[in-house]
Amino acid sequence: MAGFRHRAPSVDISMVAYPSVTLLVDLSEGEGIVYETHGRHERGSVVVGLLPGDLRATGRGAGQCLQIRLEPVVAAALFGASTELSGTVVALEDVWGRDAGRAEDGLRAAASWDERFTIAVDILGRRLGAHPPVDPQVAHAWRRTLTSRGQVRVDDLADEVGWSRKRLWSRFRSQLGITPKRAARLVRFDHAAHLLAAGHAAARVASESGYVDQSHLHREVTAFAGLTPTALAVAPWLAVDDIAWPASSPTRCPAKDGERVPDLR
Structure with a gap:
């Protein structure tokens, strides 16, 4: 929060x-x-x-x-x-x-x-x-996608939960509203977006985030944000993340009366 x-x-x-x-x-x-x-x-x-x-x-x-x-x-x-x-x-x-x-x-x-x-x-x-609640297998697949930063294969997820690829795909989509592959792309994009916002070069971000090359990164950023990697790096919504969601307290912003609350300007 x-x-x-x-x-x-x-x-x-x-x-x-x-x-x-x-x-x-x-x-x-x-x-x-x-x-x-x-x-x-x-x-x-x-x-x-x-x-x-x-x-x-x-x-x-x-x-x-x-x-x-x-x-x-x-x-x-x-x-x-x-x-x-x-x-x-x-x-x-x-x-x-x-x-x-x-x-x-x-x-x-x-x-x-x-x-x-x-x-x-x-x-x-x-x-x-x-x-x-969602199926435990679906919950596991989502959290593995998150912890792997979107770089886990759907076939591997299916093997881990003991389901066929088709069943995992169907249950994941019906319960979370997104396919496992699309979820992986979204998580990978989020990781790349924050690396760009932290000032890392696009070529390095592409390599660290699991993209084939810088052009692949560019296409994904455009697809998810409608921006170029350069424009995404200075997006104001990303700029407040370190304030709103500090690493030391990932579940909430420690804002009390008189303390700083992120401003939208």
Whole structure:
């Protein structure tokens, strides 16, 4: 989890694809933030599925939001079949009904970010049993994809869980909303994107991330972000990652009253 403020008269930022389902709870008092992808617009609190593509956040006036990155395995237990979320952005109210408004009200009224994080943990914990969990084999395949940085073969994953390639492909897609191969590409892209943002040369990034060559890296970056590697390296959404998700505390931003909360400018 991380808390964000936008203080400028307006915010207009492109969000880079990330290997998680993202819950964005709008805590603004005014018009709120508008999210757009593939011509679809949603205002306020939203759930962003895997691979939204060209996702842009815009808004007027100062505001705040709570962003929660959810492992797809966890998101499936919170929101149900992830196939309905894949590649798009959905209003939280459409997923949680009236509970969405109650969650927003409780988080907005909290006196500090620490209190908001605690409330959010409680809300998510109470909803974890709302839907059946994914198969253990699917969960294992996802986490192996993540830890290998997208460089594990689908055939090897199938062997590890004792399934045929076809069965793994089908169950993985139906439960997580993405094929195993596409998941590997997304995870590999994310690793490359952060290496580029850290200032590494594209040729080195291509080699370390498992791409055939620099041209292959260029094609994948364009496919996932609509940007060149050079433009991706300075993407503002990536620039706040080290602040919002510090390596010493990967599950949340340690922001208390008076402490720094990442600003969207």
